[in-house]
Amino acid sequence: MEAIFHALNFDITTFVFQVINLLVVMGLLYFILFKPLGKVLAEREAKIEGNLKDAETAKVKAESMLKEYQQQLQNARQEAQAILERANKMGEETRNEIVTKAQNEANRILEQARGEIEGEKSKALAAIRSEAANIALLAATKVLERSLTPEVQERLAREAVSEVERLQ
Amino acid sequence: MGFEAISSIMEHVRPHEVFTLGPFSITSTVVNTWIMMVILIAGLFVTTRTISFLPRGVQHILEMVMEFLYGLLEEAMGKEGRRYLPLVATLFIFILFLNLSWIIPGMKPPTMDISTTLAFGVTTIILVQFIGIKKRGLIGYIKHFFQPAPFLFPLNVIEELVKPVSLSLRLFGNMFGEEMVIAILFIMLPFLLPTPIMLLGVLMGFIQAFVFTLLTITYITNFIHGH
Numbered sequence: 001m002e003a004i005f006h007a008l009n010f011d012i013t014t015f016v017f018q019v020i021n022l023l024v025v026m027g028l029l030y031f032i033l034f035k036p037l038g039k040v041l042a043e044r045e046a047k048i049e050g051n052l053k054d055a056e057t058a059k060v061k062a063e064s065m066l067k068e069y070q071q072q073l074q075n076a077r078q079e080a081q082a083i084l085e086r087a088n089k090m091g092e093e094t095r096n097e098i099v100t101k102a103q104n105e106a107n108r109i110l111e112q113a114r115g116e117i118e119g120e121k122s123k124a125l126a127a128i129r130s131e132a133a134n135i136a137l138l139a140a141t142k143v144l145e146r147s148l149t150p151e152v153q154e155r156l157a158r159e160a161v162s163e164v165e166r167l168q
Numbered sequence: 169m170g171f172e173a174i175s176s177i178m179e180h181v182r183p184h185e186v187f188t189l190g191p192f193s194i195t196s197t198v199v200n201t202w203i204m205m206v207i208l209i210a211g212l213f214v215t216t217r218t219i220s221f222l223p224r225g226v227q228h229i230l231e232m233v234m235e236f237l238y239g240l241l242e243e244a245m246g247k248e249g250r251r252y253l254p255l256v257a258t259l260f261i262f263i264l265f266l267n268l269s270w271i272i273p274g275m276k277p278p279t280m281d282i283s284t285t286l287a288f289g290v291t292t293i294i295l296v297q298f299i300g301i302k303k304r305g306l307i308g309y310i311k312h313f314f315q316p317a318p319f320l321f322p323l324n325v326i327e328e329l330v331k332p333v334s335l336s337l338r339l340f341g342n343m344f345g346e347e348m349v350i351a352i353l354f355i356m357l358p359f360l361l362p363t364p365i366m367l368l369g370v371l372m373g374f375i376q377a378f379v380f381t382l383l384t385i386t387y388i389t390n391f392i393h394g395h
Contacts, residue, residue, distance in 0.1 A: 029258050
């Protein structure tokens with residue numbers, strides 16, 4: 001065994017020094033490197049985890065807000081549709097009302113005009129009748145003053161009046 | 169092949185004594201390790217003075233290494249594995265630094281010396297045993313050697329004893345072999361060829377440090393999750 005160690009240049013002093021060296025390096029690296037760097041890495045990890053958690057919370061909140069807004073938008077659309085329908089209905093009703101009113105007014109004016117025309121016509125006819133009778137009477141009077149008896153004169157006058165009425 | 173043959177080859181790469189410290193002879197391996205330690209510690213000390221929440225410059229590389237090792241540990245042991253980072257990361261960074269120390273002209277990688285690799289292997293396995301005892305308790309730790317069947321106790325003990333040898337010889341063999349190949353190629357063909365082989369040496373340095381680290385993680389995992 002010793003021969004193997006000797007052949008491979010094993011030296012117990014070097015061995016012991018190297019053990020000490022390794023332990024010293026381990027201790028120094030712990031304080032110089034692993035502790036501060038591990039702390040920074042842990043802090044960063046915690047921060048990233050925190051950020052991820054925050055992002056998750058924000059995402060959930062954003063999704064819920066989106067849902068809420070979509071619901072509100074849907075409600076607003078429905079409401080707008082209802083208002084539009086109501087307005088259309090009201091417009092239609094108002095139109096019908098106005099048209100009916102206008103028709104009634106037109107009928108009334110027409111009736112009134114017809115009545116007035118009828119009145120005027122009757123008046124005119126009466127005036128014409130009266131005038132024609134007077135003229136016929138006058139003419140007959142003139143003719144018959146010379147030849148006819150009062151009975152014939154009256155019969156002729158009546159015939160003349162009835163003739164005028166027929167003509168009318 | 170006798171030990172004399174191995175000995176005669178190894179004679180050429182035997183670390184020489186640089187100075188003595190009382191009764192101890194300090195070899196070039198230890199001195200080279202100290203030099204690399206100074207470079208590593210000083211470099212990291214300067215770099216980590218400016219560590220900030222938002223990484224800049226070299227901090228990216230350090231974080232990348234840490235995250236990579238965190239990933240390996242978590243994959244094997246879950247979140248709990250993170251606590252073993254100091255052991256695992258030190259092994260990776262230190263062995264990598266020592267493996268690549270040949271970049272400095274005239275320096276021989278300390279991992280080419282079996283004393284170094286054995287020191288690392290033994291220390292690692294002892295620390296792994298401590299982790300096992302801490303994790304399972306002394307009774308649980310001893311019981312572990314009788315599982316899955318009591319008659320396997322000797323094999324389990326041998327397995328634990330072989331682990332440091334396996335770790336050390338693998339690292340030593342690879343680093344030594346790579347250095348030998350470069351040395352021989354340099355003698356045979358001094359131009360052009362050594363350069364790609366040296367690039368391969370860099371890759372080998374990374375791979376060996378990684379293998380050592382990965383095996384350490386596996387050994388720790390064995391104690392945490394059982395066989």
